[in-house]
Amino acid sequence: MTIPFNPSLNLIAFSTQAGFEFKHDEAGAGVFYNIGWANRLFIRPRPEGFLRISKASRNDAEQYLLDAEVAAAAEAFFWMTFGSDVRAEMGLPGVQLPISRGEVYPPFVICELGESSLVLTDGEKRPVVSVRRKWDPALDIGRLVKISCVLAASPEAVQASFLDPTGSPLFTT
Numbered sequence: 001m002t003i004p005f006n007p008s009l010n011l012i013a014f015s016t017q018a019g020f021e022f023k024h025d026e027a028g029a030g031v032f033y034n035i036g037w038a039n040r041l042f043i044r045p046r047p048e049g050f051l052r053i054s055k056a057s058r059n060d061a062e063q064y065l066l067d068a069e070v071a072a073a074a075e076a077f078f079w080m081t082f083g084s085d086v087r088a089e090m091g092l093p094g095v096q097l098p099i100s101r102g103e104v105y106p107p108f109v110i111c112e113l114g115e116s117s118l119v120l121t122d123g124e125k126r127p128v129v130s131v132r133r134k135w136d137p138a139l140d141i142g143r144l145v146k147i148s149c150v151l152a153a154s155p156e157a158v159q160a161s162f163l164d165p166t167g168s169p170l171f172t173t
Helices: 010-015 070-089 138-154 155-163
Strands: 020-024 030-034 039-045 050-058 061-070 109-113 119-121 126-130
Touching: 010 061, 010 070, 010 155, 030 109, 039 070, 050 070, 070 126, 070 138, 070 155, 109 138, 119 138, 126 138, 138 155
Parallel strands: none
Antiparallel strands: 020 030, 030 039, 039 050, 050 061, 061 126, 109 119, 119 126
């Protein structure tokens, strides 16, 4: 069963503040793109039942980012992806985001699947997001930790924190 990706209207509006638009392409993939399609973020439903997220720039090949087992996890990734850009557009200082394994939000846990993958699991040990280990393990872990933040708090709290000059209630500057 494939999971359709239909982002919330709040996320679409937030992405617009970061300079991105959203649409579905002819193949049914969701695409966040900026002006001129210089940067694109794809969300493709997979027959295995998850959403594959990848990115491409105008002159670069498409690159795998992660697999989301649930649509809420895919949305969480995008809240964190667009947040820093929104703050920059608003002229606000950057915020300190959780990025280390020790900062993962309960009830989530990061597990290793051999040497090839990392998985964020929920309180019932169900997979939520997985990443194939790449050349930068810190980046892979950071993505999972940031997603756990959104899922443990709420998209509304994350949005409020990115829009608040001090990063409150979730972050600090």
